[in-house]
Amino acid sequence: MSWLPHTVIQPYQVLTPKRAIVWAIGGSDSSGGAGIQADIQAINGLRDKDALGNQTVAQACTIVTTVTAQNSESVSDLMALPIDLLEQQWLQLLADMPPAVIKISLLANPQQVEWLAEQLANWPAGLPRPLVIYDPVAIASTGDALTAEPILDAVKQQLLRHVDVLTPNAQEVLAITGIALLSSHDLQRAFEVFRQHGVKTVLFKGGHTGLLMDVPISDDHVIDAWTNGDCWRYCASPQLTTEHGHGTGCSFASALASGLAQGYALEDAFAIAHAYVQQGLKAAVGQGKGPGPVAHLGWPKRWQDFPQTANDLAELDAERQACAPCELRLGLYPVVPTVEWLERLLKCGIKTIQLRAKDLPEDQAEPLVKQAVLLGQQYQARVFINDYWQLALKHNAYGVHLGQEDVTDADVEKIARSGVRLGLSTHGYFEMLRAAALQPSYLAIGHIFATTTKDMPSTPQGVLKLSQQASLLASRDIAGVEKMPTVAIGGIDFERAQQVVTTDIGSIAVVRAFTEADNVELAAEQWLKLVGAGDELGALHQSMMLQETQSQGG
Ligand SMILES: Cc1ncc(COP(=O)(O)OP(=O)(O)O)c(N)n1
Numbered sequence: 001m002s003w004l005p006h007t008v009i010q011p012y013q014v015l016t017p018k019r020a021i022v023w024a025i026g027g028s029d030s031s032g033g034a035g036i037q038a039d040i041q042a043i044n045g046l047r048d049k050d051a052l053g054n055q056t057v058a059q060a061c062t063i064v065t066t067v068t069a070q071n072s073e074s075v076s077d078l079m080a081l082p083i084d085l086l087e088q089q090w091l092q093l094l095a096d097m098p099p100a101v102i103k104i105s106l107l108a109n110p111q112q113v114e115w116l117a118e119q120l121a122n123w124p125a126g127l128p129r130p131l132v133i134y135d136p137v138a139i140a141s142t143g144d145a146l147t148a149e150p151i152l153d154a155v156k157q158q159l160l161r162h163v164d165v166l167t168p169n170a171q172e173v174l175a176i177t178g179i180a181l182l183s184s185h186d187l188q189r190a191f192e193v194f195r196q197h198g199v200k201t202v203l204f205k206g207g208h209t210g211l212l213m214d215v216p217i218s219d220d221h222v223i224d225a226w227t228n229g230d231c232w233r234y235c236a237s238p239q240l241t242t243e244h245g246h247g248t249g250c251s252f253a254s255a256l257a258s259g260l261a262q263g264y265a266l267e268d269a270f271a272i273a274h275a276y277v278q279q280g281l282k283a284a285v286g287q288g289k290g291p292g293p294v295a296h297l298g299w300p301k302r303w304q305d306f307p308q309t310a311n312d313l314a315e316l317d318a319e320r321q322a323c324a325p326c327e328l329r330l331g332l333y334p335v336v337p338t339v340e341w342l343e344r345l346l347k348c349g350i351k352t353i354q355l356r357a358k359d360l361p362e363d364q365a366e367p368l369v370k371q372a373v374l375l376g377q378q379y380q381a382r383v384f385i386n387d388y389w390q391l392a393l394k395h396n397a398y399g400v401h402l403g404q405e406d407v408t409d410a411d412v413e414k415i416a417r418s419g420v421r422l423g424l425s426t427h428g429y430f431e432m433l434r435a436a437a438l439q440p441s442y443l444a445i446g447h448i449f450a451t452t453t454k455d456m457p458s459t460p461q462g463v464l465k466l467s468q469q470a471s472l473l474a475s476r477d478i479a480g481v482e483k484m485p486t487v488a489i490g491g492i493d494f495e496r497a498q499q500v501v502t503t504d505i506g507s508i509a510v511v512r513a514f515t516e517a518d519n520v521e522l523a524a525e526q527w528l529k530l531v532g533a534g535d536e537l538g539a540l541h542q543s544m545m546l547q548e549t550q551s552q553g554g
């Protein structure tokens, strides 16, 4: 039986656990650029620390299957290690350092494949089952065969059923399924074949894919694609022209393993691993006569190294108009259920606020939206309307806030054309990158801590992940795009807010901090002192609001 029997692995799931140990099972590359040597560098190197000292880090352990003699030009020899030595490595680690993730790469003969399949099938009942990633290394980038004997039959019949995430490139897809990846339809067909062998999810690496004929941007972009059979996730980046890419596949799968072991949701670990390889390829240099290795530069932090992410290939090509901008720092941002709350807090000097009156029929929502817009004009404040985007446009609200699911139904182009600002919710790296492509006015990052205000399908992100994403968004101007205002939301009380303000975040949104406050006016004063009211509203916007208020006799 494989990990998570009978369940579909969801892209937003955090799949792993308490300890961030990754076992890398594969071959030694004497040239140091690929194999176990690359695995260790990527797994251990993908680490980060925030201003408060919160750390994200993983530990690589290794089970060496094969020793290869290679340099940057060729593989001259290899030796498969005997099964009892593999077994000793396995038992030593199992006794002391059980893994969160097992990342498998080079297996040199059918005996090794069978042995490994048996270990996975008989995983000790008392230990949490690790997530299994298999990078089906078949052919070295130098073109020389890496296996001592053909292993494909054993892989198909015995190993694939234990695999949670398979990471093949196009050559490996062809070798295992017989399908050449020429269009997105072929990705789907190949997945079906893998699924028949028992693989749970597949992450197709686009590096060697070349053209998907029905996807125009695949002309000059690398597109990696993941699926669980129910849905797809894509990461796309401009194709790089470098001759140095030895170890790219190993490093990608190992960075993915490292991210998963550190508690990043699958789709987030996917985007981070993609960025890790992009930054490494940009810095790769040759040391020998042939192609040099991908560089290992630690946690990716530059906007330009991160992919455009999408849930649908059509999203990757879309031309988009940017939404109207709002100030970079939105400051304290209460999210309130009624117009009465809105007015009470505006009187306290709050300048960014949201009306979140959930699930009302349109005829009940409309008068509330109207009043909220008027109050915003009266108090010269940024009033966002949650959910009712059509009403927000009809009554010319300052802004509207939408969730991930809402974006599918809402007409984002129309919102952009209207000049009404748009805030979008996100719950991790992948969603944040996808939402940023829509060019909203701000991005909300949540939920940061556990909250009772709303049932959340995702896991609290914590301060470190918030800090990483806020800093990444703040790095956008270096990449030639405008900085994006950011908002942190979810479970933030006054004490936790002290941690949140140490990040690059421009605003803190809160519900219970006010709706459950003993003394609302005092709370507003203290919060405003800590977070501020945000940047001054743009002069043009202020005068427009004033004119409207005067013409309405306000
Ligand atoms: C500032 C801010 N961030 C996130 C949310 C959540 O919005 P959404 O995901 O649409 O969920 P609901 O609020 O509609 O339940 C928000 N409202 N404001």
Ligand SMILES: Cc1ncsc1CCOP(=O)(O)O
Pocket: 446, 447, 450, 451, 452, 453, 454, 489, 490, 491, 492, 509, 510, 511, 512, 513
């Ligand atoms: C609406 C919403 N979206 C993400 S978390 C959240 C609720 C935040 O409420 P609180 O500040 O009371 O935890």
Ligand SMILES: [Mg+2]
Pocket: 386, 387, 401, 402, 403, 406
């Ligand atoms: Mg909503």
